[in-house]
Amino acid sequence: MNRPIGIMDSGVGGLTVMKEITHALPSEEVYYFADSMRCPYGPKSQEDVKQYTKEAVQFLIDKGVKAVIIACNTATAAVMPALRDEIDIPVYGVINPGSLGALRKSDNNEMLLLATEGTIKSGAYERGILSFDSDVKIHNLPCPEFVDLIESLDFENSDITRKAVADKLAPYKNTAADTVILGCTHFPIIEPFIDEFFNGRKHIIDAGFEAVSVALVQLHKKQLLSAHDKTPAHRIFIHGDNNRFEKVLNSWIPDIDYKIENIYLQESY
Amino acid sequence: MNRPIGIMDSGVGGLTVMKEITHALPSEEVYYFADSMRCPYGPKSQEDVKQYTKEAVQFLIDKGVKAVIIACNTATAAVMPALRDEIDIPVYGVINPGSLGALRKSDNNEMLLLATEGTIKSGAYERGILSFDSDVKIHNLPCPEFVDLIESLDFENSDITRKAVADKLAPYKNTAADTVILGCTHFPIIEPFIDEFFNGRKHIIDAGFEAVSVALVQLHKKQLLSAHDKTPAHRIFIHGDNNRFEKVLNSWIPDIDYKIENIYLQESY
Numbered sequence: 269m270n271r272p273i274g275i276m277d278s279g280v281g282g283l284t285v286m287k288e289i290t291h292a293l294p295s296e297e298v299y300y301f302a303d304s305m306r307c308p309y310g311p312k313s314q315e316d317v318k319q320y321t322k323e324a325v326q327f328l329i330d331k332g333v334k335a336v337i338i339a340c341n342t343a344t345a346a347v348m349p350a351l352r353d354e355i356d357i358p359v360y361g362v363i364n365p366g367s368l369g370a371l372r373k374s375d376n377n378e379m380l381l382l383a384t385e386g387t388i389k390s391g392a393y394e395r396g397i398l399s400f401d402s403d404v405k406i407h408n409l410p411c412p413e414f415v416d417l418i419e420s421l422d423f424e425n426s427d428i429t430r431k432a433v434a435d436k437l438a439p440y441k442n443t444a445a446d447t448v449i450l451g452c453t454h455f456p457i458i459e460p461f462i463d464e465f466f467n468g469r470k471h472i473i474d475a476g477f478e479a480v481s482v483a484l485v486q487l488h489k490k491q492l493l494s495a496h497d498k499t500p501a502h503r504i505f506i507h508g509d510n511n512r513f514e515k516v517l518n519s520w521i522p523d524i525d526y527k528i529e530n531i532y533l534q535e536s537y
Numbered sequence: 538m539n540r541p542i543g544i545m546d547s548g549v550g551g552l553t554v555m556k557e558i559t560h561a562l563p564s565e566e567v568y569y570f571a572d573s574m575r576c577p578y579g580p581k582s583q584e585d586v587k588q589y590t591k592e593a594v595q596f597l598i599d600k601g602v603k604a605v606i607i608a609c610n611t612a613t614a615a616v617m618p619a620l621r622d623e624i625d626i627p628v629y630g631v632i633n634p635g636s637l638g639a640l641r642k643s644d645n646n647e648m649l650l651l652a653t654e655g656t657i658k659s660g661a662y663e664r665g666i667l668s669f670d671s672d673v674k675i676h677n678l679p680c681p682e683f684v685d686l687i688e689s690l691d692f693e694n695s696d697i698t699r700k701a702v703a704d705k706l707a708p709y710k711n712t713a714a715d716t717v718i719l720g721c722t723h724f725p726i727i728e729p730f731i732d733e734f735f736n737g738r739k740h741i742i743d744a745g746f747e748a749v750s751v752a753l754v755q756l757h758k759k760q761l762l763s764a765h766d767k768t769p770a771h772r773i774f775i776h777g778d779n780n781r782f783e784k785v786l787n788s789w790i791p792d793i794d795y796k797i798e799n800i801y802l803q804e805s806y
Contacts, residue, residue, distance in 0.1 A: 349664055357672065360669075364669050365669065377759060398617075399632075403621070482669055489644055
């Protein structure tokens with residue numbers, strides 16, 4: 269079906285999910301909604317995040333998407349699976365696929381979860397993992413600093429990023445956990461530094477990547493993938509302003525065509 | 538680790554799980570707890586089932602098991618994942634593995650769930666499936682009659698079973714669902730009749746089998762599988778009386794050594 273796939277995130281984080289889609293299926297058109305006006309979602313209340321996420325999903329549906337990936341762990345924790353009662357197109361979240369990926373990769377059933385406060389407080393990863401195996405040890409580390417680092421573009425300075433990662437992860441330098449869950453879609457952007465900090469010795473789970481794997485299989489089964497073979501131009505809808513967005517997009521997914529449009533939800537509704 | 542794996546169920550249903558374990562890993566000893574005194578769990582309140590399940594798990598732990606499989610969907614729905622806060626050995630339930638197996642097998646994302654009222658009311662399968670894909674259609678069919686049929690041994694009469702299955706499933710004879718979830722561990726015992734009713738045209742998911750697959754992989758990773766290679770004698774603890782239990786055991790898993798012990802929880806505690 270030649271309609272776009274919607275991706276929503278609070279900011280640039282979902283670009284890590286968009287990258288996976290555009291690489292795996294270059295003929296899929298993506299409509300991306302970035303809620304820059306209300307970013308970051310991490311410290312906000314569950315109720316607020318739920319409301320923002322619904323608005324974003326509805327915006328994308330009104331634009332004609334055939335499915336939505338909630339490329340934000342905080343938003344997934346707030347609305348899944350309840351959202352499905354209100355929406356009649358497929359919606360995919362990042363947490364359960366991420367939980368399952370971690371459970372599969374870990375050899376010693378001990379994990380370090382890096383996420384926002386909102387995601388950690390929701391307990392959604394713990395529920396996802398412990399409902400398969402009650403005896404898994406999960407260390408929760410809220411890393412709101414990483415979201416700020418990435419949204420501000422400071423991450424482009426390797427020295428700053430290396431230091432931020434080292435400062436934050438220092439208490440876990442010698443953790444027995446063999447698996448690190450990137451439970452925020454922003455974090456794959458600094459994954460090389462996290463990997464370097466642990467000397468390449470941890471399994472690193474990118475929840476966004478796991479979600480795209482699930483979503484693409486399911487969309488294929490629903491015969492919802494695009495039939496044409498041209499490479500589309502994607503559309504990026506930025507709620508509010510974000511003059512840094514394009515820079516991250518260009519460095520993160522340098523090889524795509526896109527058009528950025530600034531939108532304001534209050535006016536468009 | 539040469540300690541037994543515990544299995545608990547309200548009655549004979551968990552024998553379908555025991556069969557998978559004894560076939561997959563013949564060197565594993567199984568301690569089976571059948572709560573015949575309080576069977577069936579399906580129509581009971583969530584609170585009661587929670588209490589019974591906790592007692593059963595504690596009984597098995599006191600007997601020295603290294604892990605417990607809750608081979609009962611109703612019990613899984615009532616205690617997972619909350620139980621893990623109170624228990625420090627691995628506990629595995631049947632619902633999430635079953636949900637995931639169904640999601641993988643179904644080609645058209647439409648499923649028929651056969652289970653007890655308790656399991657269906659809990660919504661646990663829907664949560665498990667819809668948290669991976671919001672757009673899956675699940676038809677819920679409570680089948681308490683099947684539990685009675687199997688516990689009473691009437692299922693050994695093919696004519697009775699064929700008729701019971703046909704009567705119950707008649708409204709779904711032409712369902713678009715391509716996948717049938719056996720969301721009660723009793724049901725694999727009559728799976729051939731369910732398969733026959735649908736002319737072999739449905740994927741049939743045995744949640745117990747899926748759970749054993751998950752549990753064995755996880756126990757292997759935890760280095761908790763047995764090291765010895767002898768075939769053990771299993772122990773069956775029947776809470777209350779069940780003079781039909783042994784007959785189902787012998788017809789369902791004819792090739793194992795076992796000892797049945799009748800126990801009474803009030804006295805043993």
